[in-house]
Amino acid sequence: MSLKPDSIWAPSPSTTRGQPTQISADPRGERLAYANNKSIFLRSIDNPAVSTQYSGHTTATTVARFSPSGYYVASGDVSGSIRVWDCVGEGATKGEYHIIGGRINDLAWDGDSARIIAVGDGKEKYGHCITADSGNSVGEISGHSSQINTISIRQQRPLRAMTGSDDTSLVFYHGAPFKFNTSIRKHQRFVYGVAFSPDGSSIVSVGADKQILLFDGKTGEPRTEIGVGEHKGSIFSVSWAKDSNKFVTSSADQTVKIWDAEAGKAIQTWRMGEEGKVSIPDHQVGVVWPHGRSDGLIISLNLDGDLTYLSEGTPSPRRVVHGHQKNITAVAASGPSARAPTLFTGSSDGRICNWDIPAGTAEYLDGEGHTNYVSAIAAAPEGRIYSVGWDDTLRSIDASAAVFTGSAASTDGQPKGAAGTSDGLTAVATHKGVQTFKTGQKHTDVQFDKASPTAIAANENLLAVACDDGSLFILSPISLETKHKLDSLGATISTLSFSPAGEYLAAGCSNGKISVFNTSNWQIAISRWSSHTARVTSISWNQDGTYAVSGGLDTNVFVWSVKKPGMRVGRSNAHKDGVNGVAWVDGAKVVSVGGDAALKVWRVEALS
Numbered sequence: 018m019s020l021k022p023d024s025i026w027a028p029s030p031s032t033t034r035g036q037p038t039q040i041s042a043d044p045r046g047e048r049l050a051y052a053n054n055k056s057i058f059l060r061s062i063d064n065p066a067v068s069t070q071y072s073g074h075t076t077a078t079t080v081a082r083f084s085p086s087g088y089y090v091a092s093g094d095v096s097g098s099i100r101v102w103d104c105v106g107e108g109a110t111k112g113e114y115h116i117i118g119g120r121i122n123d124l125a126w127d128g129d130s131a132r133i134i135a136v137g138d139g140k141e142k143y144g145h146c147i148t149a150d151s152g153n154s155v156g157e158i159s160g161h162s163s164q165i166n167t168i169s170i171r172q173q174r175p176l177r178a179m180t181g182s183d184d185t186s187l188v189f190y191h192g193a194p195f196k197f198n199t200s201i202r203k204h205q206r207f208v209y210g211v212a213f214s215p216d217g218s219s220i221v222s223v224g225a226d227k228q229i230l231l232f233d234g235k236t237g238e239p240r241t242e243i244g245v246g247e248h249k250g251s252i253f254s255v256s257w258a259k260d261s262n263k264f265v266t267s268s269a270d271q272t273v274k275i276w277d278a279e280a281g282k283a284i285q286t287w288r289m290g291e292e293g294k295v296s297i298p299d300h301q302v303g304v305v306w307p308h309g310r311s312d313g314l315i316i317s318l319n320l321d322g323d324l325t326y327l328s329e330g331t332p333s334p335r336r337v338v339h340g341h342q343k344n345i346t347a348v349a350a351s352g353p354s355a356r357a358p359t360l361f362t363g364s365s366d367g368r369i370c371n372w373d374i375p376a377g378t379a380e381y382l383d384g385e386g387h388t389n390y391v392s393a394i395a396a397a398p399e400g401r402i403y404s405v406g407w408d409d410t411l412r413s414i415d416a417s418a419a420v421f422t423g424s425a426a427s428t429d430g431q432p433k434g435a436a437g438t439s440d441g442l443t444a445v446a447t448h449k450g451v452q453t454f455k456t457g458q459k460h461t462d463v464q465f466d467k468a469s470p471t472a473i474a475a476n477e478n479l480l481a482v483a484c485d486d487g488s489l490f491i492l493s494p495i496s497l498e499t500k501h502k503l504d505s506l507g508a509t510i511s512t513l514s515f516s517p518a519g520e521y522l523a524a525g526c527s528n529g530k531i532s533v534f535n536t537s538n539w540q541i542a543i544s545r546w547s548s549h550t551a552r553v554t555s556i557s558w559n560q561d562g563t564y565a566v567s568g569g570l571d572t573n574v575f576v577w578s579v580k581k582p583g584m585r586v587g588r589s590n591a592h593k594d595g596v597n598g599v600a601w602v603d604g605a606k607v608v609s610v611g612g613d614a615a616l617k618v619w620r621v622e623a624l625s
Contacts, residue, residue, distance in 0.1 A: 019622045020576050020586040023606060026377050027058040027068035028614035029322025029340040030303070031077075037166065037209045037253040038303040039080040039123055040318055043104075044087045046309035049316065049324070050104075052078035053342065055593055056613050057092045059104055062307065062316070065324075065338045066377025070615060072593045073100050073110050079121050079137075084130040084149070085172060091133050091149065093121025099135050101149050114152035116145045122165060128172035132156075132193060136180055138164035144180065146195045156195025160188040167210050171234055173217040179237065181208025181222055189237035199237055203230050210254045214261040215308065219278060221264055223252035229266065231278065243281035247274065253301065256315075259308040265315050267301035273317045275329060287327055287334070289319060339379045341368060345610035348555070348598035349394040349402065350374075351416050359416055360602060361402055362610055363391025369404060371419045372616065374602055382414060384421030397437025405432035405445055411454055413443075426457045436475035438494035444480055446470035451482055451497060463497040465490065474513035474522070479536065481522055483510030489524065491539070501539055506532055511552050516562035521579070523565055525553025531567060531577070545582040548575055555598040557607070564624065566607045568596030574609050576621050591617060 030051040032038045041050045042062070049060045055074050061067040074094045081092040083104065089111065090104045097117040102110045117139030124135040132155055136144030143165045144158030158165070163183040171177040176192040187201040187208060206225035213220050213234055220232040227248045231240040250269030257264045263284070267273050275285040290299035303318035313329035324338040347363040360372040362379075367387035370379040387406035394404045402414035409432065410425035430447030437443055443454045450464035451473065468484035475481070480494040487505030492498060508526040515522050521542060522534045529549030535542040551571035558565045565577045572595055575587040592611025599609045607619045 018576070018578070018584065018586050018624060020574070020588055021620045021622060022588070023618040023620040024066060024377060025058075025068045025070055026066055026372070026379070026616040026618070027060045027070070027340065028053045029324065029338075029342045030318055031342055032302050032318070032320050032322055034297070034300070034320060035251075036302070038318055039082070039254075040303045040305050040316070041082045042305050042307035042316070043083040044085060044309055046307035046314070048083075049305070050081040050083055050090055050092075052081055052092065054078070054344070054613055055094075056615070057081045057090065058615070059090070062314070069108065070613070071102055071108050072590075072613070073102065073113075074098075080123055082124055082126060084126045085128055086130040089130065089149065091124055091126065091135075093124055093135055093137070095120045097121060097137065097139060099124060099133065101133070112150065112152055114147055116147070117142055119164075123167050125168045125170045125178070127170050127176060127193070132170075134158065134168050134170060134178055134195065136165035136168045143182070144168065146192070155193055156190070157197070158190070158195070160197045160200050161186065166208060169211045169213045169220070171213045171217045172215065175235070177213070177217075177235065177237070179211045179213070179220055179222070179232075181211045181224065183207045185224075187211065187222055201232070201237065201239065203239060203242075204228055209252065212255050212257055212264070214257045214264075214278070215259055216261040218261065221255050221257070221278070223255045223266055225251040227252060227268075229255075229276070241281060244274075244276065244283060247283055248272065250300070254304045256304050256306040258306050265304055265306050267304035267317050269300045269302075271296060271299045271301060273301055273304060273315065273325075273327060275315075285329065287317075287332070289317075289325065339370060339381055341370060341379075341614045342366065343368070343614055344594075344597070344612045345614055345616070346597050347391050347394040347404070348600050348608065348610045348616075349396045350557075350600045350602050350608075351396055351402065358602060360600065360608060360616075361394050361404075361414065361416075362598075362616065363387070363394050363404055363406070364614065365390045367391060367406060367408070369394070369414070371416070377618075380419055382419050382421055385425070386421055387412065392432050393434045395435040395437050395443070397441075397443065401437060401441075403435050403437060403443045405435045407431055411435065411443065411445055411457075413457065423457045426454050426459070428452060429462070433470055434473040436473045436480065438475040438480060439477040440495060442494060444473060444475055444494065446473035446482060451480075451492070453494070453497065461497055463492070472510050472513045472524075474515050476515040476519040478519065479515070481513050481515070483513055483524065485509055503534070503539060506530075512555050514556040514558060514565070516558045516565075517560055518562050520562060523556045523558075525549075525556050525567060525569075527552045529553060529569060529571065531556065533579075543579065543582045546575075546577050546585070548585060548587065549573060551595075554596060557599050557601045559601045559604070564621070566599045566601055568599040568609050568611070570595040572596060572611075574599060574607070574619065576607065586621075588619065
């Protein structure tokens with residue numbers, strides 16, 4: 018038996034309101050590179066379910082750019098460091114260099130893939146130029162009095178560079194080595210984007226003043242301003258077409274526009290969101306026009322992290338790629354009665370997605386969802402899906418229609434977990450006790466003397482509740498009467514899971530140990546599942562109840578055998594910052610989620 022990686026379903030890019038978000042395409046137009054949390058993701062454009070993850074950064078990442086050669090990626094983070102790493106092989110780090118004493122906002126490669134300029138919000142300086150292979154200084158970035166938001170380097174010789182800053186100025190540099198040439202004050206507010214055309218003849222700059230300015234690419238001399246009054250909000254990003262005749266801009270007015278650089282006119286406009294309605298999540302904060310393609314594809318990023326695929330000459334988007342931006346905190350697979358295999362995930366910002374398992378694609382649920390941390394998602398025996406969150410509500414989900422149904426039911430405290438039971442009941446564990454709900458209405462409740470629930474699980478006949486004093490209660494799911502009580506296992510139980518047939522109850526503890534109880538006599542049947550070194554966060558069984566998968570804060574995922582308790586296979590560092598949930602999705606595949614906002618599919622081979 019072995020556990021092998023199958024695929025990574027990448028999260029959406031991290032975004033911040035009022036700031037540009039940098040996304041990069043490789044020279045062939047096949048992959049995107051972007052930052053999310055502490056990782057960098059390289060994602061296939063044509064098949065977004067295929068991606069790779071670089072997790073070498075130790076702080077939140079901010080930007081990633083492919084080298085012109087296509088063999089390397091340079092990425093920056095909030096600590097002021099950049100890393101150069103291989104994006105073709107195993108992702109080996111080639112170099113780590115500290116640039117400034119604060120956040121890296123943007124970086125750029127020269128045409129030889131030999132030099133990098135990184136800029137941002139430093140303390141003593143706002144950027145620096147280095148060699149990619151050794152980190153040696155090859156120039157000085159000066160002339161600004163506030164953080165630099167954007168940088169672009171001319172890909173032809175003579176080398177030129179331009180930066181844009183919160184001080185409203187543009188600075189033009191000659192290189193190499195790069196040195197200050199002239200400061201240009203044409204913008205009235207923050208400058209968010211600059212870009213040299215692929216042929217090096219022109220530079221375009223955009224910013225919060227809604228201006229679009231064009232400059233000579235070799236001398237930096239101003240040429241003209243275009244599109245006055247076209248954009249109604251800050252312009253966050255700009256990207257050139259490979260023919261150097263057109264470029265595309267994205268703006269807070271919810272629009273993406275293609276411009277004819279020579280004529281100075283917008284030749285196509287897309288507006289995102291509902292017509293006539295202002296929508297902050299639809300602010301377009303990033304855009305890239307991938308080169309190396311013949312289909313005219315443009316990819317725009319909104320504040321919610323959605324990647325919208327647009328085609329020149331086509332009025333409607335080709336597709337929209339959804340996903341999580343924040344730490345995924347809960348996961349559950351639809352039950353065997355569901356029409357199609359579906360996965361539901363919830364994150365710390367209240368977002369819930371449903372995933373088409375064969376396709377690896379996500380959609381948002383329609384209707385009013387949670388406004389805060391999703392603490393649990395539970396699948397009921399007859400196919401219903403329920404979620405609870407730190408907005409102290411229980412919500413019902415129609416799995417087949419991917420929509421929230423009915424109104425939210427209020428819980429009596431902060432939910433710790435939820436479980437679907439028989440007779441249409443849903444049990445919710447809060448810090449005060451356990452409540453059951455039926456069709457959105459409270460049914461009954463129970464409290465435990467001097468103890469607060471920490472985990473809950475149910476099948477059709479039993480409800481198991483663990484408390485912070487280490488005790489484990491077995492209740493009737495309908496009356497909540499205690500049927501059995503088990504003494505402390507020596508540590509607080511952090512997660513519970515019944516096997517599908519109800520023969521076993523697995524209890525994962527805060528010390529990393531898992532105990533499996535036989536539900537016929539409540540004796541410990543298995544005590545050897547003890548490889549985790551930190552709190553066990555989730556346990557899920559295969560359909561036959563012969564294997565279980567577990568995840569923990571130690572970043573590990575393990576698959577365990579019931580017949581051979583000493584046998585286990587695992588993966589360390591499955592998720593940066595810990596594994597928050599696991600789910601067995603079919604006979605030989607498991608899914609894990611965690612603090613990196615990604616879903617990872619693992620293939621369990623040689624199951625006996």
